[in-house]
Amino acid sequence: MTDLTDARLVPARTDLADVRLRGRVDAARYVAGRSGRLAAASAPLRRRPSPDAGIETEAVMGDPVTLYDTDGGFAFVQLETDGYVGYLPKAALALEAPTPTHRVTALRTFLYPAADMKRPPLGHVSLGAGLGITGREGDFLRLADDGHAFADSAYVFADHCAPVGIVEPDPAATAERLVGTPYLWGGRTSLGLDCSGLVQLCLALAGIPSPRDADQQETALGMALPTRLDGLARGDLVFWRGHVGMMLDETRLIHANGYHMAVAVEPLAGAVARIAEKSYGAVTSIRRVMP
Template sequence: MTDRRLTPANGRVAALHLAGQVAAEKYVAGTAMQIATPVTDLCAAPEGARDRQLLLGADVTVFEDRDGWSFLQATDNYVGYVRSADLGQVQPVSHFVATMGTHAYSAEDFKSPQAQALPFGTRVVVRDERRRFFETNVGFVPKSHLRSLDRPFADPTTVAQLHFGVPYLWGGNSTRGIDCSGLVAAALMACDIACPADSDLQRAGLGAPFDDAPRRGDLIFWEGHVGMMVDADTLLHANAHHMATVYEPLGKAILRISAQGDGPVLVQKRL
């Protein structure tokens, strides 16, 4: 059985490479586009439930634009629908927001009107460098808040810690709201490490199992949940119990998650 999250086919259209493998009225190569709004929901169906989110500057391949919704696939292979109005033409993004968030201003002045609020990980085109700001495709952004794409972070755990206190949001992928797998994906992708979007896919595709004491950066998986170790004893995870990204002693988290009926740890993975 195909996984609809990873299969670019909806019955009407399918990716060209799926011809002969899945049923569709037509098979198309798709059109390269980019997310053109700070955060947009990637939904299971038009007007449907949010599966996850995509951020400004993310590359996508669009297979169908119908009734204001675009059926597409993201670069991590995740498939779904976003509002067509949230898409734009491909631009040569060069930098990403490397702080918890920032503002793009309408002029080279922090007192000027805000053009957009940008969460961590959004990608922009730097067009000019000024004394304190970069001029970008979405406005003037403080230079200290952007990082060149060719200078990824080195430690995923440091990136995850930037998200401490971010409110929990099912399917969230930004510092406006994030869930457990979104936190792991944000941390790894900022370090230029490929990462699937959902915890079951991360459990299957990331790292190698280990049996010794946890280390910084290790991933702990439950059924439907994942967290990242900050040190040998402390787990950082976005969870609905605290409705936030929090630090929690691993032993306490294991007992609490089991007591609430979500089972034991399934596997520990080391990247």
């Protein structure tokens, strides 16, 4: 059941709402959404159908979406991975895209128009992107033609992918691979991440579903620990009001943050002192996600 108290997760406008919300929200009409997937390498989800609207989050290739309406070049959607609602570029969607069979395991990899690394690439896809694969040619996998937004056939280097269901059991190991990735508000690809996007991506690759934002993660993930800065373990999540980081061990924190404008590792004690003074205040909770 949709939580109507969180507008980020409610597929409704004054003129239109999900038919499942009839009787719970007021709208001029109610529609049944259509299932689709992101066919572009990635795309920003915005709160308004305008290119100058801020990025709320990003969808990556293969992400399932529910489409409710189109508005010019934008599509009003709900992301099925975390429930986020907003506007994606309409051209980035495919309604008949296949279910992904593989995930990208490299930080990012190129798509080619043929099984040939010397051909000019069509573009790149990021860590965690879902690909529908129809066959193999030498060292390359061929993407289903209806699973991507490129005009040509698309191929990806096979060793940069793994079948869906194979997971990285250590989310902190994934986070370490992303050190130096630039900070991007709303970002959740290996080209740019925000704090909760980093956590969500690392947990997803471990097979652990996660909400999108830090405040949602703080109430939904794992179990609460005493709010102390000792006795912490690898993978524990440390929350502030509006920020989250992941422990690499008892003393070191990794987080995407605006101070470094990147994914960075630093002593927890130093981060806590700086954040308390300059931005988010005191630590609000600590949660253990990994057993």
